[in-house]
Amino acid sequence: MLTEIIDMLDKIVWSPPLVFGLLITGLLFSIVTRFAQVRQFKEMIRLLFKGEKSPQGISSFQAISLSLAGRVGTGNIVGVSAAIFIGGPGAVFWMWVTALLGASTAFVESTLGQIYKQKENGEYRGGPAYYIENGIGGKFGKVFALIFAVITIISIGLLMPGVQSNAIATSLHSAFNIPKWVVTIFLVVLLSLIIFGGIKRIASMATAIVPFMAIAYILLAAVVICLNISQVPELLALIFKSAFGLHSTFGGIIGAMIEIGVKRGLYSNEAGQGTGPHAASAAEVSHPAKQGLVQAFSAYIDTLFVCTATALIILISGTFNTTDGTENAHGKPNLVEDNGIYVLNADGSKDPSGTAMYVQSGIDKAFQGGDYHFDPNFAGFGSYFIAIALFFFAFTTILAYSYITETNTAYLTRKMSAKKSNIFITITRLILIFATAYGTLKTADAAWAMGDLGVGMMAWLNIVAIWILCKPAFHALKDFEQQKKAKGSGKLAVFRPTQQEAPNAYFWFDRAKNDDTLDKQD
Incomplete structure (x- = not known):
């Protein structure tokens, strides 16, 4: 009964207006910023390794590592598999489109997170709840922010950890035959040791793990691609033909292809959902x-x-x-076949969660050459590697969820004494640990449905908020580009907004009064 209710709510939340609304938002933000995500590509790379740091804030590299910890998760392996399963190869193209346009949305929401961040208990805090209350202002802004914070705690702290822990438990059990209860205990202990150390420890772990895991995964993919380089042009052509319905096999599913490609793309890179601004707000930057x-x-x-x-x-x-x-009449998915390319689930049943066996088989095929025969029960190198990759991807995502949940709890309890606030933060940490443990024992379908519902609810609220508040972010970009042009690439760009340019940006107003960064180098 609960599963049916969740599925029904998920379909309502993730209706076409949200999916295409996020795409349109990214497109319009791209136009207004003159595709800053493309024009400023070189500057993105420079800033990534040039960030400041302070006792109150983390560096830009730590912030992006923490943000990537939240973005790079099961969606990058299991979610892509689901996208191709439901929408065909063309779904990959629409994931690319989502990334390009979503980058502009990520810029706006993360810049807003920085503009409206606050210093609480010696640390920078920020995110949608903060920029909604201060940016919109008034009673409406406070109520709106309160709703977002509560839904975020429920979504990120309760619903979404199960998606990640379920993937960890399933993959480790399949590859190494580790009982799920053993995985559950291990995750609970390791998670507790880290998240009770606060943002600094979480950021340190993310910085240590995320770059390594992403590079290792991409390098292995590069090896697989090089071993099969002759197939790449044909496969890229298949992606583009399928994306526009030009391929005979996949031409009839273009609607599902676009929707699932966009949906899984957004689930993966999280642009517009409101998760990224939390990590962005914790960074120490001059602008x-x-x-x-x-x-x-x-x-x-x-x-x-x-x-x-x-x-x-x-x-x-x-x-x-x-x-x-x-x-069909037997409840099985209507599948299509195309000249030797399998479009058949391993056990003949529908798998909306998107198992990782197709990634495993791709790796195994690359290393076994022409003698390879697909066997869903075969545990080769691909199975072991994907199990380990999923562990690191998903575990660091849970760490990011912990920080996001803690930030919104701190927002709701910021007017309480430090002691009372810490009690509530401890409670939310325990809830997240419980949700993680519970997710290892639930089915993949239930875990993904709950995760999708949480993401969708946050996205609806955040997308409305950034539409209302986008002007301060646009001003910040214009101000930054003007300063860099006037001062040269070596001078530090400093943010000194007026009340009209960034209403109620109290942190930056206070910093401008005692600013000593004018002559510093960037």
Whole structure:
């Protein structure tokens, strides 16, 4: 009964208005900023490794690592598999489009997070709840922010950890035959040791793990692609033909292809959902646009690099699936076949969660050569590697969820004494740990449905907020570009907004009064 209710709510929340609304938002923001996510690409790279740091804030690199910890998760492996299963190879193209346009949305929301951040208990805090209350202002702004914070705690702290922990438990059990209860205990202990150390420890772990795991995964994908380089042009052509309905096999599912490609792309890079601004707000920078550009780049890393690596491995394997989204009289998906390319689920049943076996088979095929025969029960190198990759991807995502949940709890309790606030933060940490443990024991379908519902609810609220508040972010970009042009690339760009340019940006108003950064180098 609960599963049916969740599925019904999920379909309402993730209706076409949200999916295409996020795309349109990214497109319009791109036009207004004159495609800053493309024009400022070189500056994104420079700022990534040039960030400041202070006792109150983390560096830009730590912030993007923490943000990528949230973005790079099961969606990059399991989600891409689901996208191709439901929408065909063309879904990959629409994931690329989502990344390009979503980068502008990520810039706006993360810049807003920086503009409206606050210093609480010696640390920078910020995110949608903060910029909604201060940016919109009045009673409406406070109520709106309160609703967002509560829904975020429920979504991120309760609903979404199960998606990640379920993938960890399932993959480790399949590859190494580790009982799920053992995985549950291990996750609970490790998670507790880290998240009770606060933002500094979480950021340190993310910085240590995320770059390593992403590079290792992309390098392995590069090896697989090189071993099958002759297939790449044909597969890229298949992606583009399928994306526009020009391929005979996939031409009839273009609607499902676009929707699932966009949906999984957004689930993966999280642009517009409101998660990225939390990490962005914790960074120490002299100008909000800096962190906005860095966070925009994270959408590229997530989708254009990691997701594309997964997609090519799956397509190279020749064992991917697709369905037109309908079912036959026996409740099985209506599948199509095309000249030797498998479009059949391993056990003949529908798998909306998108298993990782297609990535595994692609890796195994690359290393076994012509003697390879797809066997869903075969645990080769691909199975082991994907299990380990999923562990790191998903575990760091749970760490990011912990920080986001803690930030919104701190927002709701900021007027309480430090002791009372810490009690509530501890409670939310325990809830997240419970949700993680519970997710390891639930089915993939239930975990994904709950995760999708949480993401969708946040996205609806955040997209409305950034439409109302986008002007301060646009001003910040213009101010940053003007300062860099006037001062040269070596001078530090400093943000000194007026009340009209960034209403109620109290942190930056206070900093401007005692600003000593004019002559510093960037």
